[in-house]
Amino acid sequence: MTLNRRKFLGTTAAMAGTAMLPRAVLAADTIKVGSILDTSGIFDAYGKPMDMALRLAVNEINGAGGVLGRQLEVKAYDTQSDMALYSQYAQQLTRQDKVDVVHGGILSASREAIRQTMRKTNTLYFYNVQYEGGVCDRNIFCNGVTPAQQAEVLVPWAMKEAGGKKVYTLAADYNYGQITARWIQKFVQDAGGEVVETDFFPLDVADFGATIAKIQTAAPDLILAPLVGGAHLSFFRQWAASGMKDKIPLASTTLGVGNEHKVLTPEEGDGIMVAYSYSQDLDTPANNAFKERWSAAYGDPSALHELAVSTYYGVHTWAKGVEMAGSVEHDAVVKALETGIAVDGPAGTYTVDPKTHHSTVDVHLMKFKDQKMDVIETLQQRPPIDTQAVCDLETNPDDNTQYEIQI
């Protein structure tokens, strides 16, 4: 179902009303940046800092004279952690507000809810969140880390730290968890290990007593836990409460993204292994300067997390693309971004990968310590090789699929 195959049922001009008329001239004064994020509801711990980061980036750009001499104007909608509202507000942004770019979406479910709308209406879309990888669509740019950038280094490192080959996977039961679990299986096998068991948990499961007993029966050397959300946080508490934390080490691809390490006590969290492209505890001049700017705008920077920083990068990447293209026109901006634009910021350099529209980023291997993330090792400029293996928008620009790892 590609765009050119679509033959829309025409509606008469009278019926179409004002919404379909050409945009009024005065709107050309500002460039409209659409934002669609959960800033209330159960995902707002992710969404609120992302919204703040987006506005921080926009204010910085406006303060420096805007883009192409025009100011940016933010059109933001709060989706209230309700997937149904995503499609509604996406239509609002694209058809009514006619924004020039949309940043947003948090859960993969929300991205998939609006991606086709963006594509259909030819609205450039930035998804600035760590995810399961594989989205191949020339209209979208994803700058979050994908399994090959993160799990590929996290898994062998954690196995080495744990000193064993048997891995037990606990994953969130939706496509992020399902796909990540398969990547984990691949990386464990590549490292010469074995996944003894994989359990999936819907996002509302909060009681892990039986699971903890099952894990002990399987007696693995390492637990990998791509668990998501507040309910799943109880696993780490119950795990520590049963006294298992110091017996079997834990690694996670998601814990800490919403600053969960600050919710867990040191007794519950210390030693858990993670890998991200950003942590607020990175002690680099760029990050310290960024945190100061954040503090100046919002005060306390303790809510900052990787997703917020990715959003900050996303806005700057897009702005740079517009400058280079010399216009906000969709195809021109995409072409400019495909030249491999790179942006420097608090987490180092983010470079657009022209083939996949994903980003090449630095990844840090870290351990929780005293409610902070301690950097153990930094890996420079890791490309999104998982998506690269299946997606090539240069040779196949009409592609519109999310590829999944086949095992």
Place this chain on the structure above:
Amino acid sequence: MAEIVLETRALTMRFGGVTAADNVNFRLRARELRCLIGPNGAGKSTFFKCVTGLQTPTEGQVYMRGHDTTHWMPHQIASLGVGIKMQTPSVMDNLTVHENIWLAARRFHPPEEANRKTAEMIERLALGPIARNALGQLAHGERQRVELGLVAVGDPWLVLLDEPAAGMSAEDVERMTGIIHELNKTAAIVIVEHDMQFIRSIAEVVTVFHQGAVLMEDHVDRVMADPQVRNVYLGKKA
């Protein structure tokens, strides 16, 4: 002799250790009018509920015009052409008199016919002035009368009434008696009743219940004169 329209054979109903109806054998012929009397807890109401399908007897059978209706639901029994009225007025309080009676008529007739039947019944029961009033606003006697209308409009061949005269004024009772007599021209009727005066005015044969079983069955005058009945029933009541 006319055909037997209602018969129970060894009907027994137990609740835990209590036997509320004990081996009741009962026969009713077409167009017969029978009153069931007895003190509170004698088993009249249990018997009534077993016959109407509201309860299923522990043992024994119920036959209606030859059908074994022992395990039937009330609506199946009513569909045979049996009119039933419970002890407390049970009507559709938020609907009008007309709507109430129409609903009963509609069960056995197509819509147009039901309209006609409804109008006829309202006329017959002299409910015309209040036909468009909701049942909830009516006086007790009027509600009882409407409920009798619900029973009558289906042209039943068997009518089962549980205390139809309870709580009614003398005038209402009189009107009620008239309606029952009229019904009796085409239907056999069973009436569970306390009010002796009402029974005298309406019944010939009565069945006396005592401790779940049938004590005697005879003409009303002989029953009234019977010392044993006076003892268990009238004596207690006095």
Place this chain on the structure above:
Amino acid sequence: MQGSLSRDVIATVIVTAILLWIMPLLIGTYTLTVLVIYGMLGLSLGLIWGFGGILCFGQAAFFGLGAYTYAIAAINIGESTLPMILAVLVPAIFAALLGAMMFYGRLTDVYLGVITLVVTLILFKFMNSTAGPQYVIGNARMGGFNGIPGFQTLNVPGDPGAYIWGDAYFYVCAVALAIVFLLVSALLRSSFGRIAVGIRENETRMSLMGYDVRARKTVLFSTGAAIAGLAGALFANWGEIVTPNLFSLGQSAEIIIWCIVGGLGTRLGPILGAAGLAYVKFLLGQQHLIDNTLILGLILVLFVLFLPRGIVPALVSLWRISFGRRPLGRIHQARRSRNRERLHG
């Protein structure tokens, strides 16, 4: 229930035509479309609860089933006509089976509520746990929490390339609602509808009059589910994605709130309640001063306390007081308060 069906038809056509002309000038058609769909969903519960006395805590189950049926069938078939029909039939059949189980088991009020609630929860949990690749129906992956995106959307029957979307889709939905509204009106005027109201009023009496209450409640329940299923299919077309959230308790709660606020025992009340509250929720999403869950909760509490009959009946009696030929007497008052007690008794 006065006046004739033909008067209903004329009034509905005129009001629909006026609204079709005016509303798009005030609110975007895309938003209007979902308000119309929610209106239909509200009507589905309003029918079985307001006129049949069946309080279903799981109306969202049928809504979700309709949406999922449509999505799965549309992916496998690639044309929208048959999926639309299936989206009405599947929830109706499901409801018939569920209803038969409940009504033939003589379950009433609270117990009915628990069962419908539990069934919704089961569907919700099941749909949420279908993320794995093993959950496939034909070509359609169930998708778990993420739901199913990218299915064939509504097209002109017989021509899968001719999509109906945007403004045209709004008109389709609005006309569909008008038709469903007329069908519901006709149903309520028919013997079946009048008997259903009788059953709502007094189940025992109706069964003593020879009506099979269980069968009739089952049929009515199933009819409500069919309407909810249609609304679900329209919703799937509108959002272009279906997710397990359609089955959530919150969704079921909202439908009940719509009916209460709009007014039970009326046809218009649940529709207006649904559209109005959904629009309020949409507006609240654009402000950050007060948490909007708090406001929705407050609305519900205040309505139960001060306007338990809902907006539409209140407006009707206000109209009668102000302009009616006969003044609103004690009779009406008495009748209403009794009505309320019965409803809650």
Place this chain on the structure above:
Amino acid sequence: MDLSFVILVEMLYAVASLILIGAGLAVVFGMMKVINLAHGEFMMMGGYATITAVGLGVNVFVAMLIIAPLIVGLIGLVVERLVIRHLYGRLVDTMLATWGLSLFFIGLTTMIFGNTTTGISTPIPGFAVGGYQINGYNFFIIVVAVLLLIGILAVLKTTRAGLIARGAMQRADMAATLGYSPDRIYMATFFCGSALSGLAGAVLAPLVGLVPTSGGAYIAKAFITVIAGGPSLVAGLLSSAGVFGVVSQVFTFAISPVIGEVALLIAAVILLRLLPQGITGRFFKGKL
């Protein structure tokens, strides 16, 4: 052997937590025929009260067992005076109003505490059984549930208030004839029920992270447990929590937690279909 002991403990824990979750709702439903759909939020507020108190330096057990029940009980009292009082005898209306209250409290808590998951650590260390580590806190929950049931029984059987309560459970007008104002009794009952909800929420808080929407996870379970239990307070709670706890844990261990939850729900449907008046509507009649 060790594993079967672990499974046994997990089952007892599941039963105990269902008892705790259901207790507050059962008291209010049994005495007043009011179904409090804000019950889950009362539990959630119990959790927040505990966390806040612990944050202020209060001993965690004092916070859980005394402060949280008191605070939630007082909230319940206010709710009863402002809302529930006007709706007695209107079952569906109270359900709807309390549903509204539940949304209200979710919104209010979000505005006060934000939406981030918070929590406290379990105050009891885990210990080893053979080759297995067990969460020591499970035992605490089992003990609390047992004490709670004994406490309710003792109050009902031996105290004057219990006598009145038993009367009120049988016939609502009974208490009035004994010379007690039903208004006062209802107020006291709602206070107790709310306090029990607060206690349950507080005691369960260390195991699960808390967000303002946490209550939703409890209310369905509580509702099902209480309705399936039927009219008897203690026997009903015990029997239905027993059935559901065991069923869900068996399936959790055998297959997965999701199947465990679904099994619980299906068990509820079957149970209610077979025993429409709840377990104690059929068995243990007349027990407390």
